[in-house]
Amino acid sequence: MTTISKNNLDTIKTCRYCPMCKQACPSAFISYRESDTPRGRAMLLHSVYYGEKEYTASAIEAVYNCFVCGSCMSWCAGFEVGGQHIPNMIRFARKDIVKRKMAPAIVEAIKTSVLANNNPYQIDQSKSFSESVTEQKAEVMYFMGSEINYKNTEIAKAVIQILNKLKVNFSLLKNEPTSGKMLDMLGYEDEAIVKATELFKRITGSGCKILLVSDPLEYDGFKNDFPKWGLTFAADVKILHLSEYLAGFIQSGNLILGKTNEIITLADSEFLGRFNNVFEAPREILKSSAGENFVEMRWNREKLLSTGEAAFTFNDRMFTQGDKLGEKIGIQANDIHCKRIVTLSATAKNNIGNHAGIEAIDIAEFIAELI
Amino acid sequence: MKLEQNSYMFDMVLFELQDIVGKDYVSIKSSDKEVYSVDYFWIPEMWHDRQKGRDLTRPSADFIVHPANAVEVSKILKIANNYKIPVTAWGGGSGSQGGALPVFGGIILDTKRMDQIFSIDQNSMTVEVGTGIIMKHLEWELERFGLSTMHDPASSNCATVGGFIAHRGTGVLSTKYGKMEDMIVNMEVVLPTGEIIKSLPVPKTACGPDLNQLFIGSEGTLGVVTKVTLTINKIPEVRKFRAFIFKDLATGLRVGQRLMTEKLQPAVIRLYSEDETKEVIHKVLGIDKKGAYMVYGFDGRKEMVDMQLKYAYEIAEEEGGEDLGEDLGLQWWNNRYKFFFPPYMFSLPQCFGTLDTVATYSDIENIFNAMKKVLETKYPQARFIGHFSHWFNWGCMLYARFIIDTPPDDPHEMLFLHNSIWNDALRAAMDAGGVLNEHHGIGLKLSRLVPELYGNSFQILKDLKKSMDPNGIMNPGKLGFGL
Numbered sequence: 001m002t003t004i005s006k007n008n009l010d011t012i013k014t015c016r017y018c019p020m021c022k023q024a025c026p027s028a029f030i031s032y033r034e035s036d037t038p039r040g041r042a043m044l045l046h047s048v049y050y051g052e053k054e055y056t057a058s059a060i061e062a063v064y065n066c067f068v069c070g071s072c073m074s075w076c077a078g079f080e081v082g083g084q085h086i087p088n089m090i091r092f093a094r095k096d097i098v099k100r101k102m103a104p105a106i107v108e109a110i111k112t113s114v115l116a117n118n119n120p121y122q123i124d125q126s127k128s129f130s131e132s133v134t135e136q137k138a139e140v141m142y143f144m145g146s147e148i149n150y151k152n153t154e155i156a157k158a159v160i161q162i163l164n165k166l167k168v169n170f171s172l173l174k175n176e177p178t179s180g181k182m183l184d185m186l187g188y189e190d191e192a193i194v195k196a197t198e199l200f201k202r203i204t205g206s207g208c209k210i211l212l213v214s215d216p217l218e219y220d221g222f223k224n225d226f227p228k229w230g231l232t233f234a235a236d237v238k239i240l241h242l243s244e245y246l247a248g249f250i251q252s253g254n255l256i257l258g259k260t261n262e263i264i265t266l267a268d269s270e271f272l273g274r275f276n277n278v279f280e281a282p283r284e285i286l287k288s289s290a291g292e293n294f295v296e297m298r299w300n301r302e303k304l305l306s307t308g309e310a311a312f313t314f315n316d317r318m319f320t321q322g323d324k325l326g327e328k329i330g331i332q333a334n335d336i337h338c339k340r341i342v343t344l345s346a347t348a349k350n351n352i353g354n355h356a357g358i359e360a361i362d363i364a365e366f367i368a369e370l371i
Numbered sequence: 372m373k374l375e376q377n378s379y380m381f382d383m384v385l386f387e388l389q390d391i392v393g394k395d396y397v398s399i400k401s402s403d404k405e406v407y408s409v410d411y412f413w414i415p416e417m418w419h420d421r422q423k424g425r426d427l428t429r430p431s432a433d434f435i436v437h438p439a440n441a442v443e444v445s446k447i448l449k450i451a452n453n454y455k456i457p458v459t460a461w462g463g464g465s466g467s468q469g470g471a472l473p474v475f476g477g478i479i480l481d482t483k484r485m486d487q488i489f490s491i492d493q494n495s496m497t498v499e500v501g502t503g504i505i506m507k508h509l510e511w512e513l514e515r516f517g518l519s520t521m522h523d524p525a526s527s528n529c530a531t532v533g534g535f536i537a538h539r540g541t542g543v544l545s546t547k548y549g550k551m552e553d554m555i556v557n558m559e560v561v562l563p564t565g566e567i568i569k570s571l572p573v574p575k576t577a578c579g580p581d582l583n584q585l586f587i588g589s590e591g592t593l594g595v596v597t598k599v600t601l602t603i604n605k606i607p608e609v610r611k612f613r614a615f616i617f618k619d620l621a622t623g624l625r626v627g628q629r630l631m632t633e634k635l636q637p638a639v640i641r642l643y644s645e646d647e648t649k650e651v652i653h654k655v656l657g658i659d660k661k662g663a664y665m666v667y668g669f670d671g672r673k674e675m676v677d678m679q680l681k682y683a684y685e686i687a688e689e690e691g692g693e694d695l696g697e698d699l700g701l702q703w704w705n706n707r708y709k710f711f712f713p714p715y716m717f718s719l720p721q722c723f724g725t726l727d728t729v730a731t732y733s734d735i736e737n738i739f740n741a742m743k744k745v746l747e748t749k750y751p752q753a754r755f756i757g758h759f760s761h762w763f764n765w766g767c768m769l770y771a772r773f774i775i776d777t778p779p780d781d782p783h784e785m786l787f788l789h790n791s792i793w794n795d796a797l798r799a800a801m802d803a804g805g806v807l808n809e810h811h812g813i814g815l816k817l818s819r820l821v822p823e824l825y826g827n828s829f830q831i832l833k834d835l836k837k838s839m840d841p842n843g844i845m846n847p848g849k850l851g852f853g854l
Contacts, residue, residue, distance in 0.1 A: 014713045017409065017416045019465040019529035023507040032396075032437050032483040033403055034464055040406040043419070047405065051422045058402035075528075076712060084713070298511075335515055
């Protein structure tokens with residue numbers, strides 16, 4: 001058993017019966033079950049950590065059904081007084097579940113795949129985009145993350161196209177390893193630290209000065225988890241999301257995008273936005289092209305609806321419900337008569353997909369089209 | 372029928388339920404049984420909290436089912452009748468009265484899959500929805516068109532339209548726009564025996580008793596409302612507020628009564644007792660004044676609102692109110708939900724309850740004083756605060772609360788104390804001309820007091836229940852109806 005912090009105990013206690021954020025919880029939209037609400041999860045954890053009951057398999061499932069998106073926090077009027085960090089509560093619970101050797105089979109399977117293949121999809125490493133990379137010393141290191149490296153390679157290609165057009169000296173990592181972020185989110189902190197340490201050595205060994213990331217989960221890992229584990233990059237190494245990096249080029253006039261006459265909108269990222277406060281950089285890029293044709297969806301910035309970035313499993317299966325989340329976002333986009341939703345992660349692009357005739361396109365692809 | 376989970380009969384019934392709604396929408400998981408055994412009623416919360424080291428259990432459902440429409444609800448109820456299995460409807464699970472608790476086990480019928488918006492008729496100013504929709508989601512959709520039901524309680528974050536119908540819910544704008552019961556045009560209902568019926572297309576007819584009124588407030592004991600047509604309104608051009616401090620509660624009540632009876636049509640009047648002004652208003656809004664805080668608000672076209680505010684101001688001034696201005700009134704409005712979030716909301720281990728009642732203007736102050744006196748004399752460990760939040764032409768609603776900061780630790784002792792306070796306070800209210808509740812409903816919490824409230828007219832309700840629900844499966848143990 002892992003020692004639970006006072007903060008997490010307080011969150012459990014505060015949230016265990018409070019129903020006030022139910023309307024915001026995306027996992028509850030999908031299953032309609034009370035155990036898939038912030039209150040439900042807090043109540044189940046209260047039984048364990050206050051009531052000293054054992055974890056049940058279904059309580060564990062409820063813990064892993066959480067999308068860790070923080071939507072509950074944004075909607076809680078009590079949050080302003082510093083309470084109720086439900087994502088932290090869930091992440092602690094997962095660590096404790098793993099320590100108790102009670103992780104569900106699907107979660108164990110993801111871990112095994114990540115450790116063996118550097119991705120959760122059980123795809124052999126030889127099939128990764130980075131398998132054919134030739135590493136070189138460069139100022140900019142572009143880190144893809146496994147979803148782009150193994151599934152959405154079109155995003156990597158778009159980023160490379162942009163960097164080449166801007167004549168940026170960059171490199172990728174050959175056979176890019178996992179950062180451990182997904183392992184940590186699933187509760188395997190020890191394994192995550194091992195993987196993070198290996199990656200950290202490779203990145204620092206490369207001598208890069210900019211660590212460029214296009215996956216918000218990975219961005220959050222580098223920014224927040226690595227330092228917690230003593231893996232702090234040198235002061236002159238910047239960790240930037242692609243949007244932050246390219247917004248700098250736009251500000252200096254070195255990147256000029258063609259104009260788009262289509263109405264476009266942005267699906268904010270929970271890990272980039274809500275957890276790391278990166279809201280303006282993507283907007284700056286999109287507005288430089290679309291001007292007034294950039295229209296906000298109704299629920300944006302801190303009040304964004306989840307795109308499912310950390311929704312790895314649901315009801316004991318690899319997450320298959322992204323479509324339902326995407327539908328909610330598609331409806332918002334339809335309301336504002338937009339034709340394209342620009343997304344900030346491969347997960348968001350895959351989940352939002354093509355609803356109601358609206359195209360989801362990654363920000364890298366959007367920029368590559370117009371550069 | 373009592374079902375043991377290791378019995379094949381359990382699996383037989385489970386199979387029938389899965390056959391109706393699909394495997395994904397029936398749960399027998401322990402996590403769901405646990406979470407569905409506690410709504411927002413203080414007793415199961417307290418019981419859950421105190422389970423460490425004690426042999427305490429809570430009644431829980433055998434099955435949790437999520438039907439998609441009235442046809443599926445009908446089939447479920449027919450099975451329940453077949454096997455005599457209790458059925459308890461669950462919307463948002465945010466009721467404070469225990470109305471959604473499966474106290475005799477059986478089936479929890481979670482309505483939230485019935486969350487479609489079928490039509491918005493901007494000519495008739497109505498919207499037809501599934502009753503499982505969370506109110507806030509409905510409002511988000513209506514807002515796209517510049518519309519709103521104007522049903523705006525704090526619980527709209529989590530409660531369903533069906534839940535509001537079940538217990539006659541109300542919202543902060545009820546003084547102008549009415550309670551939920553005033554917004555209903557027609558309903559689709561599944562009767563306890565499984566028939567699907569519709570009420571007449573419109574209310575206010577001269578075609579005999581209004582069937583809507585049979586089901587509104589029936590808390591799931593006479594059937595399951597699956598669809599409803601509600602009135603909607605255009606979002607007003609402006610909504611403005613003003614706040615005052617009056618020297619005492621009596622003055623504030625007089626001001627409220629005048630605002631209503633002089634037909635100024637306020638959207639909101641909220642009057643706080645001196646104690647609640649000191650305790651809650653100070654904590655949440657930072658206003659540190661002695662007396663009774665009032666905020667009122669008007670909405671509509673700007674010129675009309677300004678005129679209404681002018682006349683309201685004259686009344687408040689005549690009654691000696693200290694003007695706190697528009698900003699402190701608007702501050703109350705902007706923070707109106709904050710009172711229900713932690714850390715502002717009362718919470719365990721405190722013992723607390725909302726003793727809401729409603730009465731005529733002639734009786735309401737006496738009721739307040741009678742309840743206060745009972746609490747102060749019999750339960751000196753309790754604080755008593757109150758505010759008046761929903762106003763009618765003939766009277767207003769009292770939202771009173773008792774709070775005990777350090778109640779007994781023993782759960783049995785605590786339950787006894789809790790129920791004793793409720794009994795004594797509400798009996799004092801009834802003796803002074805009040806009723807058991809105004810908008811939270813009866814549920815389990817007050818079920819034992821319903822026969823006292825109705826006297827010999829309760830027999831009418833019992834006969835109705837027996838006729839409509841001959842096997843007694845619908846939400847037993849609630850609203851005064853036994854098993």
